[in-house]
Amino acid sequence: MSTGNFNVKNLEIDMRRHLDFIAVPEIRKFTEKALELYGSEEKLQEANRAADILIDLLKRKKLLDGHTHQSFVDILLSAMLLHNLFYDENDWTTLFYARRDLCRLARECGINKQISSLIFSTIEGQLGEDTPVDECIPKPNTPGELFAYAVWFAKKLQ
Secondary structure, eight states: OOOOOOOGGGSOHHHHHHHHHOOSHHHHHHHHHHHHHHOOHHHHHHHHHHHHHHHHHHHHTTSOBTTBOOHHHHHHHHHHHHTTSSOBTTBGGGGGHHHHHHHHHHHHTTOOHHHHHHHHHHHHTTTGGGOSSGGGSOOTTSHHHHHHHHHHHHHHHO
16 A cells, blocks of 8 residues: 655645645644655545645635635645545545554654544545444534535546
């Protein structure tokens, strides 16, 4: 599963657009390191398409504009850039692999448990209403629900 050769610092600006938008340095560092350990250009392209949709949905709901950048946006973008690193649509239990495999890395990057838990729970709810574990289904009218819709739209539009 791990490529180990993916260097995000050498990517073109367009491929880094959402990574560079993350304002909290610890979240950006964690996301970069996770992408380098487990990512690929193909997975990042897919994640960027979904992140484009997520940003548009956040703007449409007035949760993001040119003058505000709250930390929940960084959490959502980190989760989006990492949501497909481990998930295999043929095995729903892989929704939990990001938490399993990245928890230690999050701590090493200085992310507190509450923030890393939010990142992982957002990833785990990416299937929206189709999430097989009821407790992981995003609540209606929340950023987590927008996240799940963005993932779904991106898959439908590819």
